[in-house]
Amino acid sequence: MTATDRPRVALLWRGDPDARLLAPAPTGRLAPIFEALAREGVAATPAVYCEEASAEVRAQLLGVDGVLVWVDPISAGRDRRQLDPLLRDVAAHGIWVSSHPDVILKMGVKEVLHRTRDLGWGTDTQLYLSSEDFRARFPAQLAAGPRVLKQNRGNGGQGVWKVDLAPDGASAGGPIVEVLHAQRGSQIERMSLTAFMDRCDGYLAGDGRLVDQPFQARLSKGMIRCYLVQDRVVGFGQQLIKALLPPEAGEPGPRIMSGADDPSLQALRARMEREWVPAMMRELAIEPADLPVIWDADFLYGPKTADGEDTYVLCEINVSAVLPIPDQAPAAIARCVAGRLASGRGGTL
Secondary structure, eight states: OOGGGSOEEEEEEEOOGGGTTSOOOSOGGGHHHHHHHHHTTOEEEEEEEOGGGHHHHHHHHTTSSEEEEEOOSEETTEESTTHHHHHHHHHHTTOEEETOHHHHHHHSSTHHHHHTTTSTTOOSOEEEOSHHHHHHHHHHHHHTSOEEEEESSOOTTTTEEEEEEEEEEEETTEEEEEEEESSTTOOOEEEEHHHHHHHGGGGGSTTOOEEEEEOOTTGGGOEEEEEEETTEEEEEEEEOOOTTSOGGGOOOOOOEEEETTOGGGHHHHHHIIIIIHHHHHHHHTOOGGGSOSSEEEEEEEOOOOTTSOOOEEEEEEEOSOOOSOOTTHHHHHHHHHHHHHHHHTTSOO
């Protein structure tokens, strides 16, 4: 196979507009993916995105066979409102895009927690489509215990709140609540429930949504991140977290990565591959070939069973920019990309 015969894929991430035209070396957290793709005979090139140069980026993407995207929903005050139409346009020209914006809107938003609430990973999950609906139904949910509210699209804890009724006090705005934002450095705030619901209006503007789940009492046990390449688990990341815990909980711990064969997580792996992912695909009408090349599902520990076994509650699915990843993931990603591009090029790889 000559260099010109090799399938070409662009790895796209958000970069500094002033430095965009400086050809970035394939270093940093994506370097192992560049290296794995080269071993599979795929020519990988960097593509640095910024809104100011979207036309140039579009032209670059139209010259490759596929695009892998690492761009957060919200970053430094910018979102994907311009990028997603660009990627849809590129896909319409026959370029393979993973993860496609339409797939992200199915599985990479918090609404998926409501749509899949009846799967084995679900819990009592409410979905609010308007401020009026939120004001009408949320107080009754809160009366039963602390809740966690999540805006539909976000990352890094942005727009995620723990809300609990204060043990005492009321105001003209109704009950007093204690709220804690999931972003690092946030402190518990006390305010009226009405004032807090007013604060949430922005999350429900336009086609915005809010998802509401019960606070998981075993949060201090940590979070399990289950990494998948399409429908196969490729590894796990376990981490003690600080978000939504009181200040005395201390600092978050490091994420401990392990492979798909981690003996302590084989029950979770089996449920993901055999039950939950196939059921999610049916519920969301996602074809196997449209699953993202790399994605992860974040789980909290739910209540133990009567036999003392752990249960798991899905708290979000990450699709837009999955990093860091286990050591085993780059090779699996590269094999998946090579196979996908080969099928798209008539099996020429």
